[in-house]
Amino acid sequence: GAVVSQHPSWVICKSGTSVKIECRSLDFQATTMFWYRQFPKQSLMLMATSNEGSKATYEQGVEKDKFLINHASLTLSTLTVTSAHPEDSSFYICSVPAGTDTGELFFGEGSRLTVL
Amino acid sequence: QKEVEQNSGPLSVPEGAIASLNCTYSDRGSQSFFWYRQYSGKSPELIMSIYSNGDKEDGRFTAQLNKASQYVSLLIRDSQPSDSATYLCAVNTGGGNKLTFGTGTQLKVEL
Numbered sequence: 001g002a003v004v005s006q007h008p009s010w011v012i013c014k015s016g017t018s019v020k021i022e023c024r025s026l027d028f029q030a031t032t033m034f035w036y037r038q039f040p041k042q043s044l045m046l047m048a049t050s051n052e053g054s055k056a057t058y059e060q061g062v063e064k065d066k067f068l069i070n071h072a073s074l075t076l077s078t079l080t081v082t083s084a085h086p087e088d089s090s091f092y093i094c095s096v097p098a099g100t101d102t103g104e105l106f107f108g109e110g111s112r113l114t115v116l
Numbered sequence: 117q118k119e120v121e122q123n124s125g126p127l128s129v130p131e132g133a134i135a136s137l138n139c140t141y142s143d144r145g146s147q148s149f150f151w152y153r154q155y156s157g158k159s160p161e162l163i164m165s166i167y168s169n170g171d172k173e174d175g176r177f178t179a180q181l182n183k184a185s186q187y188v189s190l191l192i193r194d195s196q197p198s199d200s201a202t203y204l205c206a207v208n209t210g211g212g213n214k215l216t217f218g219t220g221t222q223l224k225v226e227l
Contacts, residue, residue, distance in 0.1 A: 006159075032213065043204065043219040044160070093159050102148040102167065102214050103208030110159040 003027050004096050006108030013084055014116055020080045021111045023094030028076035030096045034105065035067075038091040050077040050094075084115045120207050122218035130226055135192040136223050138203030142186070148208035149181055151190045154220065155201045163203070164190060195225045 005024045013019050031052045036044040048069055049057040056069035068080040081088055083109055092111045098104040119142045129135045133141075137151075148167055152160035164179040166172045166188065172179045178191040192199055206219040 021185040034214070039204070043217040045217075046214065049214070101152065102165070103213050104148070104162065104165055105213065105215060107152075107159040107161070112157075 004094065004107040004108040006094055009109060009110055010114070011114040012114045012116065015085050016083055018080055018082045019113060020078055020085055021076045021092055021094075021113075023079070023108050025075045025096045025098075028096075028099065029076075031074060032097055033071065033077040034095045034097075035069065035077075035079050036093045036095065038093060038110075044093065047079075050079075052077075069089055081113065083084055084113070086115045089115045120205055120216050120218040122203075122205050122221045124219055125222040126165055126224050127221055128224045128226055129195050131195060131197060133195050135195045135223055135225070137190040137192075137223065138207075139188045139190075139218055140186055141188070141205075141207045141209070141216075143207070144183075144186065145208040146183075146186075146207045146209050149179070149188045150206040150208075150215065151177075151179060151188075152204040152206060152217075153201045160204055192223075195223075197225050197227060199223060200225045205225050215222065 007022045033050040035047045037047050038044050046059050047062045050069045050071040052071045058064045071077040094108045095105040121140050151164045153163045154160045166179040166181045176193045180189045202220040202222045204220045206215040209216050
């Protein structure tokens with residue numbers, strides 16, 4: 001069964017609105033989760049590291065005020081795309097470390113965002 | 117800049133043949149290497165992990181690592197149409213579970 005659950009699977013919104021994506025670790029507690037973004041025919045780009053009980057760590061070039069991350073519990077991290085624009089349309093994927101501290105990750109099903 | 121490079125393909129092989137996927141990386145300090153399979157519109161799923169030089173086999177899949185050449189590969193034996201997907205090479209370049217992904221190689225297994 002799935003180790004990581006992501007919701008919603010797809011969402012369409014109007015430009016200027018905000019969208020929240022949830023990522024749940026089902027099988028174990030996760031103090032750290034990762035949020036990736038993937039544009040069509042491109043690779044996964046790490047956006048930020050979500051840290052339980054503290055602020056997220058954002059990668060260079062990712063606007064922290066636009067992509068709000070909250071990791072309030074050991075099993076849930078949320079990504080909110082604020083004031084979404086068409087260029088934010090992408091496939092957003094969360095991941096949870098497998099616990100080996102080697103980089104092995106379990107990925108959620110992904111959320112496809114389309115901003116009109 | 118830490119990079120992971122792959123040929124984007126598509127790589128076409130006939131059913132039953134061996135598919136060979138290659139990946140090079142720039143950070144000599146990298147310690148962990150992964151191959152993920154991604155079907156169109158889906159999220160990646162882990163196929164293989166490899167941490168030391170040499171070969172690692174798991175069923176029809178064999179991962180090969182050569183740290184001196186900064187090269188990692190994935191062989192798929194007896195390729196099946198269901199193997200048709202994009203294969204992403206990922207490297208743990210900075211520790212702490214952060215991965216850098218290549219752009220992926222699209223594999224097409226033809227009947």
